Amino acid sequence: MVVIKDISGIEHNIDCIACSIQSGEVALPVERIAETNYFVAEQDFEYPIEGFTVIVAKRHIKSFLEFTDEEQKDFISFLIKCRKAMKEKLGIEEITIxxxxxxxxxxxxxxxxxxxSWMSDYKKKIDNVMKIMEMAKKEHSNEVELLKIKESTKKLKEYFFNN
Ligand SMILES: [Zn+2]
Incomplete structure (x- = not known):
């Protein structure tokens, strides 16, 4: 069991957060962005950063190594759609995966x-990703930021209505 605090400040005591969300045992702090037969796309559960998107397998698998042929095809097209949504709806020019x-x-x-742009104090390097995530958790865990995230999530969701 681990305790995880979500972006709205609620603490959850769970074995696997992804399985708990998908079974409905744990509610998402903001609405889901999109889903396919095999994957879901959600705003990150813990770190209040607009457009910080997580793609999660519906099955409890650990690695790409376990993907079926169908999951492989579905994943790559969903991954690209999520990236396009971030670019078209939120104007995000660059990401790190x-x-x-x-x-x-x-x-x-x-x-x-x-x-x-608000991350411009940091070089766009992978070792800064965790630093920004921790900074955002400390400084952006408030109602104003949560509202911004709800808005950005709504925009990302709209992309999937038309694509
Ligand atoms: Zn799981």
Whole structure:
């Protein structure tokens, strides 16, 4: 069991956050962006950064290695659509992608980390991603930022109505 505090400040005590969200046991702090037969796209659950999108497998699998042929095809097209949504709806020009097979829950997810102008104190390097995430958690965990995130999530969701 781990305790995770979401971007609205609610704490959850769970085994696998991804499975708990998908079973409905844990509610998302903001609405889901999109889903396919095999994956969901959501605003990151813990770090209040606009457009910080996570693609999560519906199955509790750890790695790309376990993808079926169908999942492979579905994943690549969904990944590109999510990236296009970030660009077209939020104007995000550059992202950094992270996928760890070493996290506690080991439930397959991939982070699409957006570089925003407010991060300009940091070089766009992977070692700064965690620093910005921690800074955002400390300084952006408030109602104003949560509202911004709800708005950006809504925009991302709109992309999928038309594409
Ligand atoms: Zn899981």
């Amino acid at each position: 992270i996928q760890e097979e070493t996290t506690n829950s080991s439930h397959f997810h991939i982070w699409l980390f957006p570089w925003h």
